[in-house]
Amino acid sequence: MIALHIENIYKKYQGKPVVVDFSLQVAPGEVVALIGESGSGKSTILKMIAGFEKPSAGQIHLYGKTVYSNEIFVEPEQRQVAMVFPYHALFPHLSAEKNIAFALQHHNRRQKRKIVEDMLNLVGLLEFRKHKPHQLSSGQLQRISLARSLAIKPKLLLLDEPLSKLDVMLKKYMREQIKRIIQQTQTTAILVTHDKEDAFVIADKVVVIKDGVTQQIDTPQKIYTTPHNEYVAHFFGEVNFVEGKKSCNGYNTPLGMIETLPTTENCTVLIRPENVEITTENSDTIPVTIVKTVFYGAQQELTLELENGKKITVFIPQQQKIEVGEQLFCKLNAWDKIFER
Numbered sequence: 001m002i003a004l005h006i007e008n009i010y011k012k013y014q015g016k017p018v019v020v021d022f023s024l025q026v027a028p029g030e031v032v033a034l035i036g037e038s039g040s041g042k043s044t045i046l047k048m049i050a051g052f053e054k055p056s057a058g059q060i061h062l063y064g065k066t067v068y069s070n071e072i073f074v075e076p077e078q079r080q081v082a083m084v085f086p087y088h089a090l091f092p093h094l095s096a097e098k099n100i101a102f103a104l105q106h107h108n109r110r111q112k113r114k115i116v117e118d119m120l121n122l123v124g125l126l127e128f129r130k131h132k133p134h135q136l137s138s139g140q141l142q143r144i145s146l147a148r149s150l151a152i153k154p155k156l157l158l159l160d161e162p163l164s165k166l167d168v169m170l171k172k173y174m175r176e177q178i179k180r181i182i183q184q185t186q187t188t189a190i191l192v193t194h195d196k197e198d199a200f201v202i203a204d205k206v207v208v209i210k211d212g213v214t215q216q217i218d219t220p221q222k223i224y225t226t227p228h229n230e231y232v233a234h235f236f237g238e239v240n241f242v243e244g245k246k247s248c249n250g251y252n253t254p255l256g257m258i259e260t261l262p263t264t265e266n267c268t269v270l271i272r273p274e275n276v277e278i279t280t281e282n283s284d285t286i287p288v289t290i291v292k293t294v295f296y297g298a299q300q301e302l303t304l305e306l307e308n309g310k311k312i313t314v315f316i317p318q319q320q321k322i323e324v325g326e327q328l329f330c331k332l333n334a335w336d337k338i339f340e341r
């Protein structure tokens with residue numbers, strides 16, 4: 001059984017395509033993150049799943065039932081889909097428990113009390129049940145909002161940038177809380193984010209979108225280690241690209257020989273900053289000049305200039321003392337991916 005099956009949906013606004021031939025299958029209990037730059041069409045996809053927007057073409061099925069096609073449009077309230085927004089959107093005059101109970105219009109009092117208590121326990125806020133929104137912190141508000149969405153046992157939970165308004169420390173904590181709560185309730189969920197850590201920590205599967213077009217659908221590990229293209233590689237952190245030319249036992253690059261079986265004349269090699277080492281050793285190494293250093297706490301980021309003028313970014317431990325202007329050497333410890341051309 002597939003929980004959510006999206007087939008080739010398109011969306012245009014004023015003639016401009018914002019979602020192009022988007023397809024996705026989500027298994028029950030799976031958590032999928034849609035990630036992309038601002039304006040890439042993520043929220044539009046979420047709105048089409050919820051039924052707040054109609055696709056220009058394509059089909060959407062929820063647990064085998066078609067909720068959108070040329071002939072069919074199931075209203076949002078009939079889809080059993082819940083949505084969590086970055087702004088918690090709780091009623092300010094109602095307590096936490098009443099906000100959660102509000103979603104449970106079709107239950108009797110006893111059922112309501114039980115579900116509300118279960119939900120407050122789930123999000124770890126039972127003792128705050130009588131608090132009104134203004135008496136709760138941002139993280140607590142977001143957890144109550146999640147509890148309210150989950151109270152109706154939705155077939156699908158849609159999370160639109162739920163952590164974007166939180167500070168860094170709270171974001172990290174809430175990421176883990178959301179993951180735990182979703183796992184514990186075995187909820188099928190789609191998360192929209194532009195933060196790679198949200199996607200990597202919370203999701204089982206990540207969809208990278210650029211200008212409405214899917215670039216890759218994969219596990220977080222595969223997205224990071226085997227990106228389909230240079231855009232995906234770039235999106236998930238600092239990367240270097242160097243040009244390679246075919247030679248008898250690999251590709252020749254400005255960072256040395258990459259030993260592999262060359263299949264094309266030219267290639268671009270993806271090298272992550274952690275795979276380049278700085279050394280004073282001048283044999284089997286490449287001479288470089290340090291042109292920039294940036295302190296990031298546990299590590300520092302260096303910009304190196306090769307003899308041909310090409311600049312490379314590397315990360316080194318904070319303890320290694322290196323100054324701008326120093327002439328040193330670098331060594332390639334590993335390469336990440338070859339894009340053949």
Ligand SMILES: Nc1ncnc2c1ncn2[C@@H]1O[C@H](COP(=O)(O)OP(=O)(O)OP(=O)(O)O)[C@@H](O)[C@H]1O
Nearest residue numbers: 013014018036037038039040041042043044045194
């Ligand atoms: N109702 C609308 N009418 C016209 N254009 C719209 C409408 N809603 C969204 N758009 C446009 O569609 C494109 C995709 O918007 P969308 O909100 O889906 O992107 P997003 O990836 O979610 O961005 P963000 O991360 O900033 O929320 C944008 O160019 C946006 O301006």
